Amino acid sequence: MATTHPLMAEEHEDEVLDREPAPRRREVDWRQPMAYVAMGFSLLSFLVGWFQIANTEQEWEQLPYLASAGGVGVVALGVAVALLVSIEHTRDREAVGELLKEIRSLKRRIEAMDSSTG
Numbered sequence: 001m002a003t004t005h006p007l008m009a010e011e012h013e014d015e016v017l018d019r020e021p022a023p024r025r026r027e028v029d030w031r032q033p034m035a036y037v038a039m040g041f042s043l044l045s046f047l048v049g050w051f052q053i054a055n056t057e058q059e060w061e062q063l064p065y066l067a068s069a070g071g072v073g074v075v076a077l078g079v080a081v082a083l084l085v086s087i088e089h090t091r092d093r094e095a096v097g098e099l100l101k102e103i104r105s106l107k108r109r110i111e112a113m114d115s116s117t118g
Contacts, residue, residue, distance in 0.1 A: 029090070035083035042076035045069050 049069020053062045 029087050031083040031087050035080040035087075038076045038080035038083065042073045042080060045073035045076060049073065 046069065049065050052065040052069065056062050056065070
């Protein structure tokens with residue numbers, strides 16, 4: 001089966017036609033479960049702080065619970081967000097790498113066509 005696409009050099013035609021699409025990689029990165037653990041820890045910290053504050057009547061008694069439980073919850077939530085963002089960044093970098101490989105391959109084919117016709 002011959003194709004007559006102008007950007008496809010004949011020597012690469014079989015390689016391109018036989019190539020299977022890259023499998024979609026959905027492995028679980030170690031950062032993903034750790035992010036969910038950090039989210040759960042953050043929620044638990046907020047809930048413990050909430051219930052501790054609810055059991056005190058004076059505002060000055062509530063401040064230590066607010067500072068400790070709230071602070072720990074915010075830090076844990078920040079860690080979870082940072083882990084999830086780093087996963088997406090890694091996946092984006094891998095996708096860009098694949099696109100660059102394809103662009104380089106197309107560039108070599110175009111250069112091969114130019115040198116064979118010129």
